Amino acid sequence: MTLTIALAKGRTTEQVLPLLSAAGIDCTPLQEKSRRLLFTDDPDFHFVLVKAPDVLTYLNRGTVDIGIVGSDILEEQGHQQFDLLDLRTGRCRFILASTPDFDPYQTSRKRIATKYPHIAQRYFQTQGEDVEMIKIEGSVELAPLTGMADAIVDITETGTTLRENHLKVFATLTPVSTHLVVNRLALKQKKFAIYQLIQALKRVRPQEV
Ligand SMILES: Nc1ncnc2c1ncn2[C@@H]1O[C@H](COP(=O)(O)OP(=O)(O)OP(=O)(O)O)[C@@H](O)[C@H]1O
Numbered sequence: 001m002t003l004t005i006a007l008a009k010g011r012t013t014e015q016v017l018p019l020l021s022a023a024g025i026d027c028t029p030l031q032e033k034s035r036r037l038l039f040t041d042d043p044d045f046h047f048v049l050v051k052a053p054d055v056l057t058y059l060n061r062g063t064v065d066i067g068i069v070g071s072d073i074l075e076e077q078g079h080q081q082f083d084l085l086d087l088r089t090g091r092c093r094f095i096l097a098s099t100p101d102f103d104p105y106q107t108s109r110k111r112i113a114t115k116y117p118h119i120a121q122r123y124f125q126t127q128g129e130d131v132e133m134i135k136i137e138g139s140v141e142l143a144p145l146t147g148m149a150d151a152i153v154d155i156t157e158t159g160t161t162l163r164e165n166h167l168k169v170f171a172t173l174t175p176v177s178t179h180l181v182v183n184r185l186a187l188k189q190k191k192f193a194i195y196q197l198i199q200a201l202k203r204v205r206p207q208e209v
């Protein structure tokens with residue numbers, strides 16, 4: 001029985017491939033530097049490489065059985081899916097950051113730049129605040145530096161990007177890591193193969209922190 005897995009390209013895949021290899025899956029074709037997107041060499045595991053926000057689109061349409069993607073994406077898209085395993089890779093966290101002169105108690109409506117408008121909106125709702133959301137696609141740290149926004153909601157791992165852009169963390173929101181999610185029908189039809197994969201990954205994933 002073949003399991004088809006969508007991997008979020010970039011950091012997520014880079015950090016997950018060693019886990020999949022340790023779980024006994026031959027990832028050599030995926031480790032080669034190439035522009036290939038579809039990997040069907042192994043009869044047991046087929047892989048597709050997609051942009052992180054597209055993982056759930058492939059999963060929810062049943063094109064793939066399993067998705068491997070950051071919990072930042074899962075939280076932002078908020079679809080119904082079976083989130084079966086925290087792979088504990090791709091660890092980072094959501095933060096609220098800005099220039100040091102930012103006043104979290106400013107009386108005017110805050111302008112918040114982010115790649116994650118739903119997560120940011122939910123955070124400010126819990127603070128009882130109505131903010132103006134500015135959705136951007138990257139280089140988020142630039143928004144308060146240029147005056148386009150008062151602050152940002154973004155992810156940080158090492159803190160290097162914040163530091164090099166002289167931004168300060170004003171609040172830490174939720175932790176982020178890579179998760180394995182499963183299509184509802186696949187879980188019924190391929191239960192045993194999925195269960196075996198999860199058990200193998202549980203044995204090799206990093207320790208809980
Ligand atoms: N320091 C980090 N910064 C951003 N994402 C991280 C970090 N550490 C882990 N991640 C995870 O990696 C995913 C993003 O990976 P990556 O930055 O390679 O993709 P991308 O943002 O789509 O890439 P690009 O900006 O090159 O198009 C996030 O969804 C998150 O779960």
Ligand SMILES: O=P(O)(O)OC[C@H]1O[C@H](OP(=O)(O)OP(=O)(O)O)[C@H](O)[C@@H]1O
Pocket residue numbers: 137138139140141154155156157158159160161162
């Ligand atoms: O704390 P650090 O280890 O410095 O990592 C955080 C940075 O990484 C991400 O950006 P990414 O590399 O995805 O680039 P982007 O600006 O194009 O989104 C994130 O949006 C931060 O800018």
